[in-house]
Amino acid sequence: MEAAERFRRGDENTVIARDLRVSVWSVQRWRRAWSQDGPRALASKGPASLPLLSDELFAVLERELDKGPVAHGWPEQTWTLSRIRTLIGRRFHKRCTVQGVAALLKRHGWSCQVPARRAIERDENLVAGWMKETWPQVEGPWRRSTSGSSSRTKPDSR
Template sequence: MVKRGADEATRKRLRAGRLLLRGKKPAEVALEVGVARQTVYTWKALLDEGGIDALRSVPSRGRPARLDESQLEGLRRAILQKPTEHGFGTELWTLKRVGMVIERLYDVKFGQTQIWRILGALGFSVQKPEKRAIERDEEAVRSWKRTAWPALKKKPGEKAD
């Protein structure tokens, strides 16, 4: 995969390096760049030893991603479709269903926690389905609450039969 430009972490490191070269204190740089102060001290040691290029060439941390950017974009498009278009019986996305779509499309299996993280990174959030009927008549409900409900409601001190 060919990378275009620097990723966000690299941009932060380079920005911090330039600020340090201008004489800013690590604590100020940490606040401005939005990282922990200790992180800036680590970057400062790299900067002092190898210059700004040393900050550019810091290797990525963690396990390599199992889905690349184009696959994540394909997943986003798939989730924006209705679940019924993917063969599910209802119009509700669940972590399990998203996992099944990922497995079908890319032959990669994730746990529910990782699926949750992927969805968050794609900008999706938890949505609770509306529990009210689509056909619900709000005016009829208000009218019932004003007239019928008070007659049915127990009064303080009344006992049930």
């Protein structure tokens, strides 16, 4: 709409393009549409493509993701974009790219995370006890830093 106002004032295409940070070609195309149909020709027509999944279908996808990858036949509990893409294809019979899956998830508030690989049998209390009692003995006194110790030497005060 700002371009339409600038066209009405008679501003040059190159100036409008620079100010709006678009190509001169885009401004020329806008000016042609504006001159034929007025400002309403420049109104947004919505996104260039429809979303891959509606909000209702995305809710179904989230329920499927909550079941975990093992429930869908993968050997370990790690979701990848490629696996989610395959799940969308199997469940909804829709094809998409890995980048499209990433955009879909991001649009719905999901973020990429790399899981910390931890054994299911891991006992955090035992690990904490080992770190507190056993590790200092294994580490040895030569590795522990003391206050004031440094690998740097003080500069000469000559």
